[in-house]
Amino acid sequence: MNQRRLTAIILALALSLPLFAQSKGESTIVFTPQWTAQAQFAGYYAALELGFYKEEGLEVVIEHPNASRSAIDRMRKNQSQVTTLPLSQAIFALDSGVKLVNLLQTSMNGSLMIVSRRGVNPLKQKGARVASFRAGYDQLARAVANELGLEYEWLETASLLNLFIAGAVDASVAMSFNEYYQFLQTGLIERNEDIVYRLSDHGYNIQEEGLYMTREEYDKNPERARKFARASQRGWEWVAYHQEEALEIVMRQIHRNHEATNPTLQRLMLEEVLDLMEGYESGEREYVLRGEMVNQAVALMLKAGIIRTEHTIKELLP
Amino acid sequence: MRIGHRLRSSLSARISLWTVLFAAIVFIISISVVAFRSRNAVREEAIKGANRVLENTILRTNYILEDVEDIANNLEWLILKDLDNPDAMMEYSHSIVQNNTILNGCSISFEPYFYPQKGKYFSAYSNNNGRYVYTMQEGSDNYQYFYLNWYMLPKLLMQPCWTEPYTDQEEGDEATMNLEMNVSYCKPIIGNDGNFIGVISLDISLKWLSETISAVKPYPNAYAFLLGRGGCYLVHPDPQKLFYESFFTPGLVYALTPEQKQLGKDMLDWKEGIRRLEVDGDPSFVIFRPILTTGWSLAIVCPESDIFGGFRRFRNTLLLSLILGLILMFLVMYFIIHRQIRPLSRLASHAETMASGNLDVELPHMDRTDEVGVLNRTFRYMQVSLRKYIDELTTATAKRERIEGELQIARDIQMGMVPSTFPAFPDRQDIDLYASMSPAKEVGGDLYDYFIKDQNLYFAVADVSGKGVPASLFMAVVRNLFRVVGSAGLPPEEIARQINNTLSEDNEQLMFITMFIGRINLEDGSLSFCNCGHNPPVLLKDKPEFMQCEPNVPLGIAPGFQFNGQSIEGFRGTPILLYTDGLNEAENSAHEELGNERLLQSLATNPFKDAKTTVLMLQGVVSAHVGDAEQSDDLTLLCINLKP
Numbered sequence: 003m004n005q006r007r008l009t010a011i012i013l014a015l016a017l018s019l020p021l022f023a024q025s026k027g028e029s030t031i032v033f034t035p036q037w038t039a040q041a042q043f044a045g046y047y048a049a050l051e052l053g054f055y056k057e058e059g060l061e062v063v064i065e066h067p068n069a070s071r072s073a074i075d076r077m078r079k080n081q082s083q084v085t086t087l088p089l090s091q092a093i094f095a096l097d098s099g100v101k102l103v104n105l106l107q108t109s110m111n112g113s114l115m116i117v118s119r120r121g122v123n124p125l126k127q128k129g130a131r132v133a134s135f136r137a138g139y140d141q142l143a144r145a146v147a148n149e150l151g152l153e154y155e156w157l158e159t160a161s162l163l164n165l166f167i168a169g170a171v172d173a174s175v176a177m178s179f180n181e182y183y184q185f186l187q188t189g190l191i192e193r194n195e196d197i198v199y200r201l202s203d204h205g206y207n208i209q210e211e212g213l214y215m216t217r218e219e220y221d222k223n224p225e226r227a228r229k230f231a232r233a234s235q236r237g238w239e240w241v242a243y244h245q246e247e248a249l250e251i252v253m254r255q256i257h258r259n260h261e262a263t264n265p266t267l268q269r270l271m272l273e274e275v276l277d278l279m280e281g282y283e284s285g286e287r288e289y290v291l292r293g294e295m296v297n298q299a300v301a302l303m304l305k306a307g308i309i310r311t312e313h314t315i316k317e318l319l320p
Numbered sequence: 321m322r323i324g325h326r327l328r329s330s331l332s333a334r335i336s337l338w339t340v341l342f343a344a345i346v347f348i349i350s351i352s353v354v355a356f357r358s359r360n361a362v363r364e365e366a367i368k369g370a371n372r373v374l375e376n377t378i379l380r381t382n383y384i385l386e387d388v389e390d391i392a393n394n395l396e397w398l399i400l401k402d403l404d405n406p407d408a409m410m411e412y413s414h415s416i417v418q419n420n421t422i423l424n425g426c427s428i429s430f431e432p433y434f435y436p437q438k439g440k441y442f443s444a445y446s447n448n449n450g451r452y453v454y455t456m457q458e459g460s461d462n463y464q465y466f467y468l469n470w471y472m473l474p475k476l477l478m479q480p481c482w483t484e485p486y487t488d489q490e491e492g493d494e495a496t497m498n499l500e501m502n503v504s505y506c507k508p509i510i511g512n513d514g515n516f517i518g519v520i521s522l523d524i525s526l527k528w529l530s531e532t533i534s535a536v537k538p539y540p541n542a543y544a545f546l547l548g549r550g551g552c553y554l555v556h557p558d559p560q561k562l563f564y565e566s567f568f569t570p571g572l573v574y575a576l577t578p579e580q581k582q583l584g585k586d587m588l589d590w591k592e593g594i595r596r597l598e599v600d601g602d603p604s605f606v607i608f609r610p611i612l613t614t615g616w617s618l619a620i621v622c623p624e625s626d627i628f629g630g631f632r633r634f635r636n637t638l639l640l641s642l643i644l645g646l647i648l649m650f651l652v653m654y655f656i657i658h659r660q661i662r663p664l665s666r667l668a669s670h671a672e673t674m675a676s677g678n679l680d681v682e683l684p685h686m687d688r689t690d691e692v693g694v695l696n697r698t699f700r701y702m703q704v705s706l707r708k709y710i711d712e713l714t715t716a717t718a719k720r721e722r723i724e725g726e727l728q729i730a731r732d733i734q735m736g737m738v739p740s741t742f743p744a745f746p747d748r749q750d751i752d753l754y755a756s757m758s759p760a761k762e763v764g765g766d767l768y769d770y771f772i773k774d775q776n777l778y779f780a781v782a783d784v785s786g787k788g789v790p791a792s793l794f795m796a797v798v799r800n801l802f803r804v805v806g807s808a809g810l811p812p813e814e815i816a817r818q819i820n821n822t823l824s825e826d827n828e829q830l831m832f833i834t835m836f837i838g839r840i841n842l843e844d845g846s847l848s849f850c851n852c853g854h855n856p857p858v859l860l861k862d863k864p865e866f867m868q869c870e871p872n873v874p875l876g877i878a879p880g881f882q883f884n885g886q887s888i889e890g891f892r893g894t895p896i897l898l899y900t901d902g903l904n905e906a907e908n909s910a911h912e913e914l915g916n917e918r919l920l921q922s923l924a925t926n927p928f929k930d931a932k933t934t935v936l937m938l939q940g941v942v943s944a945h946v947g948d949a950e951q952s953d954d955l956t957l958l959c960i961n962l963k964p
Contacts, residue, residue: 131476160469163550164469167484167548170472187568189585190550264560264569269573
């Protein structure tokens with residue numbers, strides 16, 4: 003079973019990583035994106051391949067997490083120094099006692115959605131069985147469902163797509179740039195069907211992906227963190243203007259990591275991710291964490307009982 | 321242009337062409353029917369063949385999958401029997417893999433803390449790595465199996481199921497990456513109390529299935545592919561698509577055709593069928609069937625160009641043979657027909673010469689008894705007949721020309737017999753006289769004449785029965801008699817009596833003549849006259865009227881008749897018009913006569929001015945009435961006015 007073999011490999015990697023990291027010295031940054039290799043992280047791959055990190059004097063290694071172990075766990079255990087997280091996941095981590103610093107905010111919009119497997123509007127599926135990411139990232143979906151009184155039964159899984167295909171769930175959370183296209187690709191749903199509830203279309207547009215570092219790590223060398231953020235932003239800007247070349251870099255990363263995907267999905271993902279990076283009002287890539295979005299996320303998650311205490315943007319800023 | 325001219329001018333070419341065209345139509349219809357039926361048969365055979373391959377592959381797959389299901393059922397019984405002994409699970413897992421070579425893995429996994437002594441995770445996993453079977457407890461914080469599909473699916477569905485296939489990739493060079501297809505059968509373990517307690521998962525390799533399906537190639541460019549439940553390609557000749565791409569992936573970028581979409585839907589819905597659609601730009605047949613055990617769908621794509629390749633080659637050869645055969649047929653027919661009708665061409669050539677007037681041309685000699693021979697003989701007979709006819713025609717024409725010449729002379733003589741110089745009496749200013757005579761044929765039977773004898777103006781108008789030469793000769797006799805008898809100074813009735821007696825003698829032809837004889841005394845202006853059966857003259861007074869005449873018989877009928885004369889005193893100043901029936905009985909093309917009424921009306925509307933004007937006017941009236949019709953009778957007019 004592939005998951006098992008992959009697990010064995012990841013396990014071996016995880017055990018060796020602290021030693022591995024140490025052996026590379028303090029200037030080496032192990033960057034663990036929040037998910038497996040895909041176009042969602044094109045800017046970082048580009049910054050690495052084009053030497054933007056090196057130009058900042060940084061040694062960077064990109065290590066992806068496995069399906070059943072989240073990136074934040076790896077960071078907690080110092081297996082990596084930097085990760086990407088959706089804003090809601092960062093707030094959740096804060097609430098769990100992990101102090102994080104937002105180095106760079108790439109996403110300016112929310113991509114989270116709930117997609118029905120039964121061909122009906124998710125809002126009409128009260129009490130439905132909804133698949134969610136084992137690795138997290140779905141806090142806002144849960145909070146909004148709570149707000150709307152939908153009383154979903156949430157099923158955490160590392161095999162979202164398989165449960166969706168088998169019809170073992172009534173609906174699933176999805177990112178507009180990733181799982182949504184995977185679901186469309188199965189032929190089981192169609193784009194024009196009224197089966198998608200996209201949070202950002204209903205007053206819950208809360209930015210997602212940003213670069214995070216533990217505050218402890220950040221305080222060790224703030225300049226290093228700034229350099230990492232600067233080179234990463236440069237990587238994303240390059241990707242925005244060189245999408246075809248960026249796609250080639252992404253596909254090379256995917257092949258290296260043996261991920262099951264295809265160029266069509268990655269192209270669509272890259273286009274969507276770049277769209278999400280543009281500010282709703284400005285239409286430009288702003289790279290700014292917005293206080294009102296932080297507040298809205300905190301309020302929703304508090305109300306749903308996902309977090310226990312109030313948090314502000316200040317806790318996340320350097 | 322040259323070919324068109326050749327076709328128009330050559331009967332053999334035309335007959336050959338029409339025959340070949342007809343044959344071509346018959347052949348083409350026959351070949352089309354045969355081709356249509358053959359094409360259908362070829363297609364049916366191809367579909368049958370593909371279906372057989374599909375059926376066999378699916379049967380074999382099901383057979384193995386059912387074996388695995390049986391193993392799982394037996395294992396469940398053992399597990400439930402020793403449920404309180406977790407170490408037994410390790411043994412069962414090991415021995416199941418050890419004893420069933422089709423399995424390459426087995427896990428017996430339980431819910432968290434099911435065995436408190438074993439902690440949160442307990443999953444007895446055995447694997448056959450090809451060399452030996454190893455067994456381990458694989459659950460851990462790094463491998464939280466509760467969240468994986470092989471565990472979650474049977475738990476959520478509460479029934480056994482097959483996972484979607486997955487690849488067991490080995491690390492290494494990408495180009496040599498092993499893409500072996502594996503699949504797991506997962507069965508929920510239900511405790512004695514009916515609760516879900518764990519999952520049996522049996523892993524098998526479907527490498528043989530990949531190889532079997534990949535080897536399906538009923539035609540050079542045909543191929544088979546296998547779709548998973550999510551439309552994913554599990555087997556496909558393009559390795560880039562395997563496991564990574566779905567049937568619907570292209571639809572993310574551009575709309576699939578309705579046919580493609582329907583095929584995908586049908587395959588996902590586990591239907592079986594045949595679809596004709598374009599695959600990679602080639603019209604193809606896709607024959608598909610589901611593997612119901614797992615919910616996958618197997619399809620064979622057969623490009624039409626492959627299926628009908630042999631058929632098309634056969635059809636093209638047939639068409640080429642047909643075209644060559646028809647050309648040969650045309651040439652042979654042309655040669656035979658041309659040879660058969662060559663005498664006709666010669667005959668046509670001779671006929672052309674004959675048509676130009678040369679009847680002496682020598683016609684070919686022919687012994688043939690067929691239609692061509694008959695035609696040749698007919699031509700010969702026609703040539704002789706034509707010669708004879710033309711000889712006779714030449715003689716007859718010469719004769720007619722001679723007669724026509726003589727008649728012309730006779731006409732001149734006849735016209736010379738009546739006075740034709742006007743004014744008739746230049747020295748007599750009181751006499752206004754004008755006359756005209758127009759025979760219907762070359763010569764006629766009408767007569768007019770006048771002369772002065774002893775201060776008497778004698779005049780007459782006559783019309784011999786019949787027309788033509790006999791009438792003209794009779795007229796000449798009457799004219800001479802009138803001159804001779806009139807010159808004796810006799811009254812008109814006496815002149816009539818003597819002429820009648822003379823004509824009646826030896827009148828074997830029984831011809832007769834109507835005649836109006838008049839005498840105007842130039843001194844006292846009286847008129848005496850005798851009308852012998854002739855049309856009554858018209859007195860051209862202010863209101864023209866017919867003269868009242870006593871009836872007398874025409875002249876020449878029988879001798880001895882007495883004729884009654886009449887007199888009118890003071891006739892001077894009253895113009896008189898004498899005429900023959902060629903005036904009032906002149907017919908137009910509808911055979912309508914001019915008639916007495918129209919005659920009087922014409923004279924009334926054109927009041928008398930002088931004799932010549934009146935005569936010419938009446939000639940105009942007759943001409944207008946007759947129009948294009950042939951002149952039916954001789955027309956003679958004589959108008960006299962003795963001026964006061």
